Amino acid sequence: MSKLLEGARCLITGGSRGLGRAISIAFARHGARVAFTYRRDTSSAEESARLVREAGHSDPIVLQGTVTDSAHAKQAVDAVVSAWGAIDALVNCAAVMQVLPISLLEEQDFDNVMAVNVKGVYLFSRAALRPMIRAKSGSILNIGNFSSERVIEAPVHYAASKSAVRGLTEALAREVGRYGIRVNLLAPGMLDTGLALGMPQHRMREYLEQCPMHRVGRAEEVAELAAFLVSSESSFVSGAKLAADGGL
């Protein structure tokens, strides 16, 4: 397998578990230098770091903080730039998913999901864009979700947040394309890891019925696509939404 990201300096938010971990590992396997953030679970972060080292990158940068904190975003980007001289790719993967019907959805729930899933993407993108614009190159990959489309019933605040990320991606791609910076959206379907595991059974059944491939995806399948999207192999792809959802 050819290495798509040899020497690339990559920052991934939410790298301690689920898809964020799979992307961190895949990037390391493709030769990238990997930094990732996590919020709380230090032992999971240590496990991710171990797996990244096993995959080929001997010295990952691990940063603790919340993506809703602008200071953390700036510090994370600064850490990558000061360690490796620049930042080539940012993957905004940190997100929360909360299963709540509208009747139980309180203002605080709505604000929290929008803060992590939307504001976090904005803060990290903005922080990473300063060195990327200076370098006149870079790639930002945001992680969307099939629930932003009308596929199955999804928690409304989560679906709204992922729709917002799609809009943010398209607008940002237009705005920063002139600096050679690409911004794309990767929208996975239900996966065998991470947030999807908390879905109610009836939603999972509905999903599998509607998915032409009648299965959930593997995080590794999506992580490979992420590596492709931030690599020079997709150098003319920007403002795109790529789905990895079994054909929904």
Added chain:
Amino acid sequence: MTATARLINETTSLCRTCKQAVAARVVVDGANEVWMHKRCDEHGEQRVRLSTNGEWYERTRAIRPKSAPPTGPTRPVDKGCPFDCGPCESHAQRIRMPVVTITSACDLDCPICYVHNKNDSPFHMSREEFGRVLDNLVRESGGELDLINLTGGEPLLHPELLSLIEMAHDRGIHRVSVCSNGVRLAKDEALVEKLAKLDARIALSFDTFDKHTDRAMQGAALVELKHKVLTLLERYGVDTTLIPVMSRGYNDHEIGAIIKMGLELSCVRHLEVHTITYTGQGGASFDRSARISMLEVLERIEETTQGMLRVGDFVPSPSAHPLCYQIAYLLIDEQGGPPLSFLRFMERDELYACLEDHLYLEPSARLEAALQDAIDRVWARGGEDDERALAMLDRLVRTLFPSERALDTKASIRVGERAAKAVYVHSHMDEDNFDTERAYLCCDSNCYADGRTVPVCNYNVLYRDKEPRFVQAPQSWGARTGGQRSLPIVGGRRGS
């Protein structure tokens, strides 16, 4: 039958003396009571009251359970129900509660005992025989067997009980319950700890808080012992079902207190309230005036829980005849308020549908959808009582679906079982009130190694006393038995 009596249905029952099949007429009389009338050519006219309320009886009986015929082999009909069990090809319900009698030994001699036991050269089912029972059940359930009940005698006297529990778990059965009178558990804390580690469930008989009533029903004063057992079960977190047997005038006034105790103890998952039945070595000679009907038990529950649980909070099981099982589910208020019946926020038909495939509520797509519908409806209604229900449901949803991690299936079941408890009322039959219409739809069966299964009421009334492993002198067909109690084991040896 009086001139004012109205026929509800005709069925087949048994003569209370010779246990031969006899034609029976179920009627509602001028006092709105439901009676079964029958006549044996040899032993004359007989009648028994089935219910104190004709409308309730007819309305309940009219509910048709879900059609789910047995999946395994059946026996041809020869003598007619209930004499061809195995099950026979007319049996209309598959097994939802498999019962395996693993021993004939018992350390009590309860006046209400509804089975025959034998302490001389007691029978203990071998591991090999138990394995064949399990293999049959797993095969016939299509690999979906979710529970099994081990009974006796006193199952804790089986020398290889722990190994049998492991064997059941190894075959994928996640609810392995063991009936117990608690005597051995009270003496052996280490055993309680082992049962907890094996994830076994204890179905503990608990009839009364009164020592005199205890003596009358269990033949011993065991109230303190039962409290000690419950303390141990609570300490080690052993999933527990309380099984009170209700008898009119003895303990029916205590049912509310027993239910409240069960709801407060975190180890108690369910209560299964039985109506007294007049079969077996003790029950056949117990005070017949203590007979109590299903509806009377439900009414006592409403009275003695001060309306926390009402008659209208119960639905029949879709897996059995509606006069056999009535079920209420309660949402527990973790902030200490009174529990809330599911039917205060969920439609009756929805709860009934959620119980279709299992005797107990299991996490399922249907249950999740029903709960979401209930939440939306309560929220939209917005009444004063609804606010509390909504707050309780909100806490449950947020526990079941945390935003930052997913619970696995086992953890979800745990959360669900702590948040909701069930009260089952199970009405057994004896030869007096035996009704083949109910027997055809029985989902509780005693299971044998050769693949035969016998519905439990049929088994208790007719089959057990024919087996040498349970009685010293097996009976022949046509003989009435009972009232011949065995002697209990005291200190590991038979009492004198």
